Amino acid sequence: MRMTRRELMSGGLKGCTLLASGLSVPRFLSRSALALDGPQTDARILVVLQLTGGNDGLNTFIPYQDDAYYRARPVLAVPRGQVLRLTDDCGVHPQMQGIKDLFDAGWVSVVQGVGYPNPNRSHFESMDLWHTCCTEPKARDGTGWLGRAAQRLGDAGAALPAVHVDSAEVPLALGTSGVAVPSLHHPDEFRLDAGGEGGKLDALRAIVSASPSRATDDLLFVQRTTLTACDQAERIAQAARQGASGASYPGYGLGEHLRLIANLISANLGARIYYTSLSGFDTHAKQRNHHPQLLAQIGQSLKAFFDDLAARKLADRVLVLTFSEFGRRVHENYSEGTDHGAAAPMMLVGPGVAPGVHGAAPNLTDLDDGDVRMQLDFRAVYASVLQNWLQVDPSAVLGRSYPLARILR
């Protein structure tokens, strides 16, 4: 549904030039949206968890029967007896009991050997590829796969049903050709202190929406985003309050971000895509001091998230997808760490997954320049999620069609 003039005017935008300059506020966040027609309350939701820095896939989903793994990692290998076994040849790190529990409930899908051809071992080049899905850097246009999906899921030119819940920068994956995706990490900080002696929100809107004398793309982008922020400040804080539950989460930043996402889902904010991240995975040195702790955060936070969702009867609507820009070198380095690698497992969590470990265990005796070879292009995973979960045409989002990976029910 497009915004009508009446809705705009009733939103306190009298006398400004919004309509003339083609600006609009995302409907799902505008103050009147819920009253007029609330968002679909059974819509499926995708939560993306980015593991920044290159997660060591081999020490996350562990080939505990493979002697080559133990030979390559005399210091870092997880002893066979400590691995939490998922299948005959794949186990999960002992710090991820939460994932083991979710796996046993049939809510986890592990996809082995995900990567892309000609792996790039630069964090930034590789991450950009995972975000844009566009192999040729020159052909990238600032949009990401989720930004494009959000634009298809939302009303043309208006609603963008995606929210970034993180203190990190908004990822390129959420880049759109329109308004910026809202970003917040704590509702208390997402508030507006309208200044000036005018002091009122309407006065602020009139200032921000005034037509500039020279309208560049960047200027219009800033203008749209600022106007959106003015409206969201109220709406999101309200949703976060409405949706608050007494659920218990571990005290990590990731846990708090997932809690906020659960609250926003529960309050029917209307977003279909949420994005958060955890960083610190670039474990070149002393990996044992950091990596297990990160895995513990993932396991505990995701378990708490799904417990919370299940208690509110929302779990069926939610799918979590985790990814990292690359895995790590099979052989540990001399600094008790691992260097940049290539293919690695991806994990999907939620009642909607086809449970189990998909694909073959990594072949550690047939490596590509020291790294695990890819079995599956990550865009095939994205395509399945787009088609079978979000019900968006994957080829329109990814630029071409990919064979669907059978990872969802």
Place this chain on the structure above:
Amino acid sequence: MSSLRPYVPSSAAPWDRRRTGHLLRRAAFGATEAEVRRALADGPEATVGRLISGEPQPAAYLELDALFDSLRATGSVENARGWWVLRLVRSAHPLATKMTVFWHDHFATSVQKVDNAGLMLKQLRLFESHALGGFGPLLEAISKDPAMILWLDTHLSRKGAPNENYARELFELFALGVGHYTERDIQEAARAFTGWRVRDGAAVFNPGIFDDGEKSVLGRTGRFGAEDLVRLVLEHEACAPFLARKLLEEFVHPDPSAELVAALAKVLREADYSIAEALRVLLCSEAFFSDEAYRSRIKSPVEYAVGAARALGAKLHGPQTGAALAKMGQKLFEPPSVKGWDGGRNWINSATMLARMNAAAVLTRGDSAGGAIDVAGLLAGGAIIDATGACDFAFNLLLDGDPGEALARAVREQTAGQDAASALRTSLYAALVSPVYQLA
């Protein structure tokens, strides 16, 4: 986009508020009304000369120097952040302090891993001393900087067990850019950076763990060490264009033309990578004062907050401003990754825009502990006696005298009937939250 030929004021391209505003914004964060008038009177060349060489530091800045040792002793990164913010606001050499932020973003090192505020301050001092100097000496110094050594694992690298982290980022992010080296170059270069440790806050070279064997890097072979690698990188044909592009993106336009990159690269090479020389040519050029360059960059949070404070002569609370900058997306000493901040449109989202608007409210309210303008002083200094005068002052100072018809009308409506002091707060706030002010 036009060339690096010197800009000469003409009737088509006059030396006016728009161009002085542009120069003082890009090279000095922003300027007071008195500074704008001085630039208008002196002309572009003299103004650029003054920006490059700086002026004697005021007492308020020297006070910060005197505080350095006790600051470092606190070990607090919040204090360090606040100290840096105050230097940015108070310095009489704003171009040099702006370059410290540029180098921090370029050699992006995070206290999260270094875990030592004192070493971050030491690195900041290094950026201060090399701010406008030669890129070569800076590159060599940063390779042996204790915070950098800890940040990119050089301290864990030794003969027989090289760590690739620093070598990779030196090539990819600090000096050449992707596509100009191979994975093999990285592995070989890593050997040249062995031997370094951090002891008592200083970098120490230990020949016993240095790999002094022959290495083949970037097509050259020798028993290279860290200094040799820096030399090889500077001699590489990709280095000058790489640095030229970054300077152009920062000072001229987010997407500079290939011709402009090549022209500035030539200047850099001929001036032995002198940053001052490159900036002198750049800031005096037709390209710099072109229409394409004007308001073509989105301000970083530091440019936004420090620019506003400098223009308005506002007093800031250092650590609180440091925290406000973090909410705007730029937590100094904690860049998101070794690539630094992505900048551009990445600065702008609903949360960061709320933070900018909230900071503008704090600044113009006039009674906040976090920082405030001196309304009475501004009224007296600008001879402002009524609401019309207050609006004119805000538009001239913050919007180069060109607020646009619609914004001017809206602000005049809102200030109509207000006394001069209230109208000044309202119009300054309006200018600070206006979309055009978010652009540099």
